[in-house]
Amino acid sequence: MGDWKTTDGLPRRRRHRALSPCREHLRDTFWFAPTAALILVFVVWSAATAADDAILTALRDAGDEDAVSDLLGIAEDAKTVVTTISAAMMTFIGVVFSISLVAVQMAAGQFSPRVVRIFVRSRITKATFAVFLATFVQSLLVLTSYDSQRDPALVASIPLVQSVLTLILVGLSVVLFVMYVNSTLRLMRVAHVVDLITREALRVVASMPLDVSAEEPVGIGTGTGTGTDTSTGPRPDLGPETARFAHHGRAGVLRDVDIARLVRMARQNGVVLRLIPRIGDFVVPGTPVFAVQGGPATKGLRALSFQVSVGAERTFHQDLGFGLRQLSDIALRALSPAVNDPTTAVQAVDRIVQFLSSVAQRPLGALLHRDRRGTVRLVQPVPGWTELVDLAFTEIRGCAVASPQVTRRLLAGLDDLLGAVPEDRRAPLVRHRTLLTQAVERTVPEAADRAFALHPDRQGIG
Numbered sequence: 001m002g003d004w005k006t007t008d009g010l011p012r013r014r015r016h017r018a019l020s021p022c023r024e025h026l027r028d029t030f031w032f033a034p035t036a037a038l039i040l041v042f043v044v045w046s047a048a049t050a051a052d053d054a055i056l057t058a059l060r061d062a063g064d065e066d067a068v069s070d071l072l073g074i075a076e077d078a079k080t081v082v083t084t085i086s087a088a089m090m091t092f093i094g095v096v097f098s099i100s101l102v103a104v105q106m107a108a109g110q111f112s113p114r115v116v117r118i119f120v121r122s123r124i125t126k127a128t129f130a131v132f133l134a135t136f137v138q139s140l141l142v143l144t145s146y147d148s149q150r151d152p153a154l155v156a157s158i159p160l161v162q163s164v165l166t167l168i169l170v171g172l173s174v175v176l177f178v179m180y181v182n183s184t185l186r187l188m189r190v191a192h193v194v195d196l197i198t199r200e201a202l203r204v205v206a207s208m209p210l211d212v213s214a215e216e217p218v219g220i221g222t223g224t225g226t227g228t229d230t231s232t233g234p235r236p237d238l239g240p241e242t243a244r245f246a247h248h249g250r251a252g253v254l255r256d257v258d259i260a261r262l263v264r265m266a267r268q269n270g271v272v273l274r275l276i277p278r279i280g281d282f283v284v285p286g287t288p289v290f291a292v293q294g295g296p297a298t299k300g301l302r303a304l305s306f307q308v309s310v311g312a313e314r315t316f317h318q319d320l321g322f323g324l325r326q327l328s329d330i331a332l333r334a335l336s337p338a339v340n341d342p343t344t345a346v347q348a349v350d351r352i353v354q355f356l357s358s359v360a361q362r363p364l365g366a367l368l369h370r371d372r373r374g375t376v377r378l379v380q381p382v383p384g385w386t387e388l389v390d391l392a393f394t395e396i397r398g399c400a401v402a403s404p405q406v407t408r409r410l411l412a413g414l415d416d417l418l419g420a421v422p423e424d425r426r427a428p429l430v431r432h433r434t435l436l437t438q439a440v441e442r443t444v445p446e447a448a449d450r451a452f453a454l455h456p457d458r459q460g461i462g
Contacts, residue, residue, distance in 0.1 A: 024256065024317040025309065027121050030129075037130035038137060045141045048161040052145070056158055068152040071160055078163035079146055085170055086139035093132045096177070100125075100184050107188050110339070112329040117313070118196055119187060128173075128180040135169040142166050190344045194327060198351040200316040201323020205358050208320070208367065208382075238272045238376065239294030245304045251284040252310040256318045259378060262307050263369050266377035271295035273304075274379040280319045283310060320359075320382045324391050327352050335399040335406065342403040345396070346460040349406065352392045353413035359388065360421040385421075389428040397436050401443045404453035405460035410436055412456035 026032045059067050104119045119125060145159040186192040254277055266273045274291040277283055290304050314322045327348045334344035364385050369378040383391070393410065400406035414433045418426055437454060444450045 024315065028117065028315060030120055030126065033126035033130045034133050037134045041134040041138050041141075044165065045138060045162065048165050049145060049157075049159070051161045052157065052159055055160065056155075065152045068155070068158070071158050072150070072152055072155060075146070075158045075160050075163060078160070078167070079143070082139050082142050082163055082166050085166060086136065086143060089132065089136040089139065089173075093129070093136070096132075096180075097129070100180075103184050103188055107193070110188075110333070111190065111193055111344075112326060112333060114313075114326050114329065115187070115193055115197075117315075118193065119184075122183060122187075124176070124179050124183045128176040131169065131173050131176050135166065135173050138162075138166050138169055190330070190347055194330060194347055194351045197323055197326050197330075198354060201320075201327075201355055202358055204316055204318065204320055204323070205355075205362070207318075208362065238274070238379065241274075241291050241293050242271075242295065243292040243297035243301075244276075244288045245290040245292070245297075245301065246285075247283045247287045247289045247308070247310070248285055248305055249308075249310055252282065252312055253314050254279055254281050254283050254289075255309040255311045255315050257309070257380070258307040259318075259369055259380070262304075263371055263377040265301060265303070265307070267371045267375070269295065269298050269300045271297070271301070272376055272379065275381060278381045278383065279317075280314045280322060318380075321388065321391055323355060324352060324388060327355070328392060328395055331396045331406075332399055335396070335403060342405040342460065345400070345403070345406050346409045349396065349409050349413055352396075353416060356388065356392060356417055357420055359385070360417065360425065364388070385425050386428045389432065393432045397432060397439070400436075401439045404449070407436060407440055407453045408455055408457040409460040411454065412458045415456050416458075 055071070056068065059065075059071075100119075104116055107119075108116050142159050142162045142165075145157050145162055147155050147157045149155045256279060257275060262273055271292050272294040274293055276288050276291055283289065289308060290301075292301065314325075316322055331345040331348035331352075333339055334341040334348070364382060367380040367382055368376045369380060371377050393414075396406070397410065400410060411433065414429050414436075418429050418433075421429065440453050441450055444453055
C-alpha cells in the first residue's frame with residue numbers, strides 16, 4: 001500500500017496489514033502446516049486416482065491394449081522407486097530433525113532460550129516437515145493403488161499419475177531439504193538471529209499508527225481488517241470509569257487482544273474500553289484486564305474475556321518490548337563470564353540502537369484505537385520511551401563495565417540516539433550515559449584504560 005500524505009506532500013504513515021491473532025497463534029504452532037499438508041495430499045491423491053482411472057478407461061474404450069500394456073510396464077518400474085521412497089522417507093525425517101533439534105538447542109544455549117521460537121515459526125522448517133510427511137503418505141497411498149493383476153485386459157488400476165506426483169514430491173523434498181539445512185545453519189549465526197529478532201520487532205513498530213489529527217482517520221493499525229481505524233493523537237476525555245472486568249482464565253502471559261472485535265463491541269455498547277495490563281504482562285485469575293469508561297457496563301460486554309489470549313510465553317504480535325527483551329538477553333548471555341563474547345554483545349547493541357531509532361519520533365505510552373467515525377473505543381497501553389530505554393540499556397550497562405569493546409559501542413549508540421531524538425526524550429539517554437561513564441571511572445584503575453573504554457566507537461574496537 002502507498003504512503004498517506006499530508007497536504008504538503010510529505011509522507012504521513014504507511015498502511016500495514018496486521019496479522020490477526022488467530023493467524024499469529026497458528027504461526028506459533030508446529031502442527032498446523034503438517035496437518036494441512038496431510039489433508040491436501042489426500043485430496044490430491046484422490047484427484048490423481050481419478051485421473052489414472054480416466055486414462056485407463058479412455059484407452060480401453062479406444063481398444064488400445066498395447067498402450068495399456070506400456071503404461072502398466074512404466075507403472076511397475078515406478079513401483080520400485082515408490083517402494084524405496086516409502087521405506088526411506090520416515091527414517092530420513094527422523095534423522096534430519098533429530099540433528100536439527102540438537103542445533104537449535106545449541107543456539108538456545110549460546111544466545112537465549114527464546115530463540116527457539118524462531119525455529120518454530122520458520123516457514124522453511126514447517127514447509128520442509130510438511131512436504132516430507134506428505135511425500136511419505138503419498139508413497140504409501142500409491143502402493144495401495146497397485147493392482148496385483150498383470151493382464152492389460154483385466155487390470156483395474158494403473159497408478160501412473162500418482163507415481164509421477166510422488167516423484168515430484170521427492171524432488172520438492174530435496175530442494176526444501178537444501179533450503180532447510182541452510183536455514184538451520186543460519187540459525188546458529190548470531191548476526192542472522194539478531195536480524196530476525198529485529199525485523200520482527202520492527203514489524204510491531206510499523207503496525208503502530210503514527211500521531212495524526214483526530215479529525216483525519218487513518219488506516220488499519222493493529223486491527224484484523226474489519227474497518228476499524230486507529231490513531232495515537234492527543235488522548236481525549238474518555239469519561240469516568242464505570243466498571244472493570246477481571247481475567248477468569250488460566251494464569252499466563254497476556255499475548256494479544258482482538259482489537260477489531262473490542263472496538264466493535266465498544267461501539268455497539270457506546271463505551272470506551274481501556275486495557276489495563278500491557279501486552280506481555282503476567283496475569284492470574286482475578287487480575288483486572290478491562291476498564292469500562294464513558295458509559296455503563298452492559299450485557300454485551302460479557303464476552304470481553306474471549307477477546308484476550310493468554311499463553312505460556314510472550315509473542316511479537318502486539319508486544320512492543322519483546323524484541324528489546326530478546327536482544328538484551330543475547331547481549332547479557334554474551335557478557336557472562338561463562339561465555340565472554342563481547343563481539344556478540346556489540347552486535348546486539350547495534351540492533352538495539354536500530355530499534356530505538358525507529359521509535360524515537362513515535363508517540364508512545366498508549367495507542368488509541370478508533371472506530372470508523374473517529375471515536376476512541378479502545379485504549380491500549382504500550383511502553384513509554386523511558387521504559388524502552390531502560391529495558392535496552394540498564395542490564396547491559398551493568399555487565400559491560402569490564403569490556404571496553406562494549407562500553408565504547410554503548411557510548412557511540414547513546415550519542416547517535418541523542419542526536420536523533422527530540423529534546424524531551426534525551427533525559428533517559430543522558431542518564432544512562434552518565435551512569436556508564438561513572439561506572440567505568442570507578443572500576444577501571446588506569447587513566448589510559450579509562451580513556452580508551454570511554455571513547456565512543458560504533459564498532460566497539462574497530
